[in-house]
Amino acid sequence: MRAIIIGCGRMGSGLAETLARRGFQITLVDADATAFERLGASLKVQRIVGVGFDRDVLLEAGVERADALAAVTASDDVNIVTARLARHIFHVPRVVARVYDPRKAAIYHKLGLQTVSTTAWGIQRMMELLSFSHLDVIASLGSGEVDVLELEVPALLVGRTVNDLTVPGEAHVIAITRQGRTFLPTLGTVFQAGDLVHLAASGENHRLAALLG
Amino acid sequence: MNVLIVGGGKVGQGLAETLVRDGHSVTVIENRAEQVATLRHDLTGLTVVVGSGTDPAALEAAGVRQAHVVAAVTGADETNLVVTNLARLEYHAPRVIARVNNPKNAWLFTPDMGVDVAVNQAALIASLIAEQAEERIG
Numbered sequence: 001m002r003a004i005i006i007g008c009g010r011m012g013s014g015l016a017e018t019l020a021r022r023g024f025q026i027t028l029v030d031a032d033a034t035a036f037e038r039l040g041a042s043l044k045v046q047r048i049v050g051v052g053f054d055r056d057v058l059l060e061a062g063v064e065r066a067d068a069l070a071a072v073t074a075s076d077d078v079n080i081v082t083a084r085l086a087r088h089i090f091h092v093p094r095v096v097a098r099v100y101d102p103r104k105a106a107i108y109h110k111l112g113l114q115t116v117s118t119t120a121w122g123i124q125r126m127m128e129l130l131s132f133s134h135l136d137v138i139a140s141l142g143s144g145e146v147d148v149l150e151l152e153v154p155a156l157l158v159g160r161t162v163n164d165l166t167v168p169g170e171a172h173v174i175a176i177t178r179q180g181r182t183f184l185p186t187l188g189t190v191f192q193a194g195d196l197v198h199l200a201a202s203g204e205n206h207r208l209a210a211l212l213g
Numbered sequence: 214m215n216v217l218i219v220g221g222g223k224v225g226q227g228l229a230e231t232l233v234r235d236g237h238s239v240t241v242i243e244n245r246a247e248q249v250a251t252l253r254h255d256l257t258g259l260t261v262v263v264g265s266g267t268d269p270a271a272l273e274a275a276g277v278r279q280a281h282v283v284a285a286v287t288g289a290d291e292t293n294l295v296v297t298n299l300a301r302l303e304y305h306a307p308r309v310i311a312r313v314n315n316p317k318n319a320w321l322f323t324p325d326m327g328v329d330v331a332v333n334q335a336a337l338i339a340s341l342i343a344e345q346a347e348e349r350i351g
Contacts, residue, residue, distance in 0.1 A: 053291060054317065077267055077291040088325060103269045107303050
């Protein structure tokens with residue numbers, strides 16, 4: 001398989017190394033010759049200095065025989081123009097453009113271009129990792145091995161049972177406050193929207209975080 | 214007529230001046246602060262939107278949906294092409310004009326890229342000069 005990668009930054013060079021290890025024949029294009037210094041000395045790839053959407057550069061890179069092209073320069077606009085060109089004019093079978101602006105990425109995706117918005121993915125992942133912080137620790141027992149936490153029931157858990165939020169030895173629901181009244185639930189109690197859940201949790205709470213994802 | 218100009222450098226400013234003088238409603242998108250200040254200082258009767266011309270939010274704020282003509286005249290061909298893509302394919306602008314900076318890129322300014330008219334300044338000037346030179350030689 002022959003792949004062309006436009007842009008030899010962190011993503012371009014990393015992609016080149018990974019694909020080369022899998023047996024791809026790689027051509028890297030970057031407007032800045034010093035960008036290739038990122039590459040490991042042992043990496044056997046064709047290197048071309050030039051602009052990604054320059055016809056001569058693409059022809060030299062073998063765009064007419066390429067199986068795939070990834071446009072991953074720091075410029076959304078360069079990536080988009082290069083990818084569109086590769087797809088529409090040179091009919092490269094697989095083309096992907098990295099587009100930082102999530103709205104632009106969505107528009108081009110709709111127009112038939114495969115886009116990867118690292119920004120949108122980053123935000124999503126950060127949200128997942130940070131979402132644990134909405135748990136308020138209201139008491140820490142012993143030397144902090146066990147915490148008592150309080151949270152408003154997440155939308156995903158509405159209609160699910162206390163059992164779904166229970167991890168034996170790690171997390172137990174100890175009380176639910178519903179419409180101003182607090183009670184001890186059973187494993188079969190169903191969460192309702194607006195419930196305030198009191199939990200006892202131990203350790204790193206990793207699995208609890210995943211449950212609340 | 215509503216005209217949206219993307220790029221408020223010398224070309225964009227000159228174009229805006231002419232169109233305002235002719236009584237058109239003109240909006241310019243420009244992202245360089247000093248250039249925005251120049252535009253606001255030198256020209257009246259013109260709306261300046263600060264932002265990137267390839268940012269859908271800036272295009273919408275500049276009224277791309279109401280524009281009769283969109284002119285992409287920044288100094289970067291890739292930017293002009295993304296503007297023409299968005300203007301035609303996403304916002305369905307009736308008329309889309311683009312400036313070609315590097316004559317090598319002229320072949321990209323096609324209807325498929327959303328361009329109705331490409332203005333290739335270097336090629337234009339070259340042919341004018343050649344014409345003049347040939348006249349002298351006779």
